[in-house]
Amino acid sequence: MSRIRERGWVRSMITGDPLGVRVVCFPHSGGSGITFGQWSAAVPPGVSLMAVQYPGRGDRFGEPPVDDVAAMAGCVAAELLRLPPGDHILFGHSLGALVAYETALLLRDAGEEPLALCVSAALPPGRMNNRSIHLAPDDEFWTTLCALGGIEPAIAENAELRDLLLPVIRSDLRAHATYRPRPGARSLSCPVRCYHGEGDPLVEQAQLAGWAGVTSGGFTETARPGGHFHVTADVAELVVDVLSQGRK
Secondary structure (H helix, E strand, O other): OOOOOOOOOEEEEEOOOOOOEEEEEEOOOOOOHHHHHHHHHHOOOOOEEEEEOOOOOHHHOOOOOOOOHHHHHHHHHHHHHOOOOOEEEEEEEOHHHHHHHHHHHHHHHOOOOOOEEEEEOOOOOOOOOOOOHHHOOHHHHHHHHHHOOOOOHHHHOOHHHHHHHHHHHHHHHHHHHHOOOOOOOOOEOOOEEEEEEOOOOOOOHHHHHHHHHHEOOOEEEEEEOOHHHHHHOOHHHHHHHHHHHOOO
């Protein structure tokens, strides 16, 4: 745990009212904060847009990746709690949904439960289907990742970039595969909103109702076009919907 940085996990994409609403976005396996760069133009004045930057990518490329969801959440929560008091809406995509959920629990335990938890393209905690995907040989592993549509063709065909990215993505998927929700965790009381990308091959929509069990504050679900990476489709509509969760 000593290798995990205590600072540098949260990036400000748009600085709004420091005492106002902060939308904090958690990327998918292999993703970085820039995944949510398109959101900047859709966020209204006064709202802060923040994105989590995991080690091993972007400006943290030289740091070893962290393969533990709870450890990731602990670092993010610690940084958010150092900010001036404010209202948070957490949005997590795929692996990020689990990190966001664990972060929400930690914020709640510190007396700063978020306004809402928004989870995207992720099965409920502890229900990952393919827990061995990160163990596949390089070629098979890379082909599977590219088929999901989250890797640009120019990167997919670049062997050097592939070799740089594979260890980071494996680490993230190992974190996802080995994650287990903490036993006896008290339910959140904030609303939980679940987003499903239509045709997502990794997430069975029928299982998403299980997210209702993490909160007593109400659960809603919606489907969007775009498959597993629907967060890059109709961004303005998605941002409006996310922000609306904090007003209920």
